[in-house]
Amino acid sequence: GQQVMQIPQYQHVQEGEDFTTYCNSSTTLSNIQWYKQRPGGHPVFLIQLVKSGEVKKQKRLTFQFGEAKKNSSLHITATQTTDVGTYFCAGGNTGTASKLTFGTGTRLQVTL
Amino acid sequence: DSGVTQTPKHLITATGQRVTLRCSPRSGDLSVYWYQQSLDQGLQFLIQYYNGEERAKGNILERFSAQQFPDLHSELNLSSLELGDSALYFCASSVALGGRNSGANVLTFGAGSRLTVL
Numbered sequence: 001g002q003q004v005m006q007i008p009q010y011q012h013v014q015e016g017e018d019f020t021t022y023c024n025s026s027t028t029l030s031n032i033q034w035y036k037q038r039p040g041g042h043p044v045f046l047i048q049l050v051k052s053g054e055v056k057k058q059k060r061l062t063f064q065f066g067e068a069k070k071n072s073s074l075h076i077t078a079t080q081t082t083d084v085g086t087y088f089c090a091g092g093n094t095g096t097a098s099k100l101t102f103g104t105g106t107r108l109q110v111t112l
Numbered sequence: 113d114s115g116v117t118q119t120p121k122h123l124i125t126a127t128g129q130r131v132t133l134r135c136s137p138r139s140g141d142l143s144v145y146w147y148q149q150s151l152d153q154g155l156q157f158l159i160q161y162y163n164g165e166e167r168a169k170g171n172i173l174e175r176f177s178a179q180q181f182p183d184l185h186s187e188l189n190l191s192s193l194e195l196g197d198s199a200l201y202f203c204a205s206s207v208a209l210g211g212r213n214s215g216a217n218v219l220t221f222g223a224g225s226r227l228t229v230l
Contacts, residue, residue: 033218033219041223042202043155045220088155090219092217100157102154102155102157105154
């Protein structure tokens, strides 16, 4: 079945440093979504990318969808302590079912 | 408040027992998803319902079952519980407009039900 891997599993940065998490799918995706889960919380939708090579920005966050639609990345510029949490990508496929396959997640820790 | 309501928030039970987790989707959402998240693990997809009909199945154990009712709320039944079933169970909902091939939809998650099996 489809697998979605994320690297790194965990990253610890100092506030102000940049952070990037990478998402790789074993199959071509129709779209990719990103979610953030704060410690003790539930996943919250951040963004959806649909087009090959698409780049979207949300303030300090930059999301990219690969040309082959098999990989994606999330880059955070100048991290803040509020960025702490686990970031999940989720790949979508068209077909007989519309379920998302979540990536393994990257846990980000930010210290002062 | 995300609009997706899950009950109970916490549940402690013994091995061999059976529990039911309940989910009310966000108003207007027709599709409900169940995910399992073990400690510090990812989100394992269990099952999806759309307007009362099972739509997709993931790695859901035979001991687990779910259904979506006419009022669109959903229940996840976990039976013959084992220690390894201890986890956070999330329900999520989406609008899921379109037909069977409409593709993935944006999910709104509930706060989760934390199950501890002793």
